[in-house]
Amino acid sequence: MSYLMPTYARQPISFVRGEGAYLYDDKGTAYLDALTGIAVCGLGHCHPAVTAAMKDQAETLIHTSNLFGVDWQEKAGEILCQKAGMSQVFFGNSGAEANECALKLARFYAHKQGKRRPKVIVMDNAFHGRTLLTVTATANPKAREGFFTLDDDFIRVPFGDAAAVQALSGDADICAVFVEPIQGEGGLHTPPADYLKALANICDDNDWLFMLDEVQTGNGRTGKYFAYQHSDVRPDVLTTAKGLGNGFPVGACMVAGRAEGLFGYGSHGSTYGGTPFGSRIVCAVYDALTQEVLDNAKKQGETIKRTMLERFGERGVSMRGLGMMIGVVMPEGTDCSRLVDLARDKYQLIINVTGGNVIRLLPALNLSDADTDLLLDKLGDLIDELLCA
Ligand SMILES: Cc1ncc(COP(=O)(O)O)c(C=O)c1O
The missing domain is CATH 3.90.1150.10 (Aspartate Aminotransferase, domain 1)
Structure with a gap:
């Protein structure tokens, strides 16, 4: 048993x-x-340099909390933001948490815009995680059934169809578009080449946040650090996890542009986010991800x-x-x-x-x-x- x-x-x-x-x-x-722990161990299992960094850090300092400066977190933040082309990062412990942070950012953004019932556009076949907000953003009915999901907070449209998003232009409740550049769990769907650019333009026109879930596509999985770097766009919010720790649980939500500076003191937090141990691992992963x-x-x-x-x-x-x-x-x-x-x-x-x-x-x-x-x-x-x- x-x-x-x-x-x-x-x-x-x-x-x-x-x-x-x-x-x-x-x-x-x-x-x-050929699965690597579902797109996690991108550098292979027990990569020697990552394991060496883990061993050294385990003997030096594992956790202090975010009540103090964390030098390795600063370093991991700098490396990750530079590789991702983003400005600021919040470290958490999983993909769902990174996405929860993104969705909170969208609602906070809406609040600042004076919106009363913010809605986020999400896609058919999307997978964003298993917390209440992220499972609501997820499309799979089996994952959602019975959980009293927060359906009023999202509008779902077909993946790959920029016209369906364009058709929602002018809706005063919408505050963001949230999308995977390539859908992993939902069946490996790849959108048309100009899709992200079209979405970014619609977001620009409407003052919506353009938010990408790169939990699976990030950290080199598609042959660039982040999948969006195959196109001529930059998101306002970018989330990642999985390959970021090569097996150690760590996630990140990054911001730039319209989303920069939204969160301040007290807006968000995580006891385990960005520990010296986890952050050192992120640095080691990015050192090896040449x-x-x-x-x-x-x-x-x-x-x-x-x-x-x-x-x-x-x-x-x-x-x-x-x-x-x-x-x-x-x-x-x-x-x-x-x-x-x-x-x-x-x-x-x-x-x-x-x-x-x-x-x-x-x-x-x-x-x-x-x-x-x-x-x-x-x-x-x-x-x-x-x-x-
Ligand atoms: C695109 C995407 N977003 C979010 C998640 C959730 O990540 P986690 O299981 O680390 O919470 C996954 C996991 O498969 C994913 O593929």
């Missing part, structure tokens, strides 16, 4: 060790990890997409995503229910399926050429088997 609340459908395996792109079970069997690693993520991601398309395109498989955030879209009607188990048990490959028929690949950004080849072999054989079944 387990004392854990049964909130997850867990696979019948637990891993005891991780190194680079591999996870190991208690018998020493190696599994090629241009070479970003370029590798771009290169290997393109190789994976191209190779899979060459092999399976004619059999109805299509590819989407950017960098190392990849969706393999299986033909409509393919039974993908056995896929995760088959990949794990027969091919020692860890993957995930989202949106019913999309194989989600989130490999390490620094995957070697040899491991990319191996991933392609394993995945190719797996898909072959599935399509022939």
Whole structure:
């Protein structure tokens, strides 16, 4: 019997060790990890430089609280804001918390504008977390059911459809648009190339905050530090987590432009946000997240997409995503229910399926050429088997 609340459908395996792109079970069997803890261990498991920083900091100072100056937090803030092109940051401990901070910023902004019933525009298929406000912003009805979600505070429109947002122009209650540059949990949906720019312009015209959830797409996942950097825009609010700590729980909400300076003393807080330990890890992660690693993520991601398309395109498989955030879209009607188990048990490959028929690949950004080849072999054989079944 387990004392854990049964909130997850867990696979019948637990891993005891991780190194680079591999996870190991208690018998020493190696599994090629194309999921990296759901886009978290972007530098691979137990990255030596990050682990060394953890060890050193664990022996030096772990936590003091935000009642005092935290030098590592200052440093992490500077590094992150510079890489992200933002001005100020608030550190928390997860993606949901970062997004909660963003949504509070939007409401605070509305309050300053004299709005009485602020609404935020969010998207179909969006995933923003599991706190009450972020689960309301999330689209999945199963995540929301029974929680008396705060539905009046949001307006939902189709993802990728800037005209649907434009149509809401002039609505005096709206204060912000909140969107993922690429939807991860919602099925690896990639919007049209000019989508973010169009949204940014609509926000400019209406004095709304343009807010991006880069919890999953950030920290190099798409081949740039942040996915929005593929377009010619800058958000007012930018959230991230996951890869930011390479496995250590840390999140960040950054501001620039219209959102800069909104929060002051007492506006927001977190006991554990930006500890010396967590902040040192952020610095170590960003030290290791070099241009070479970003370029590798771009290169290997393109190789994976191209190779899979060459092999399976004619059999109805299509590819989407950017960098190392990849969706393999299986033909409509393919039974993908056995896929995760088959990949794990027969091919020692860890993957995930989202949106019913999309194989989600989130490999390490620094995957070697040899491991990319191996991933392609394993995945190719797996898909072959599935399509022939
Ligand atoms: C885009 C996005 N936002 C928010 C979250 C929530 O992050 P966390 O689970 O760290 O609270 C996730 C997690 O999958 C996510 O993908």
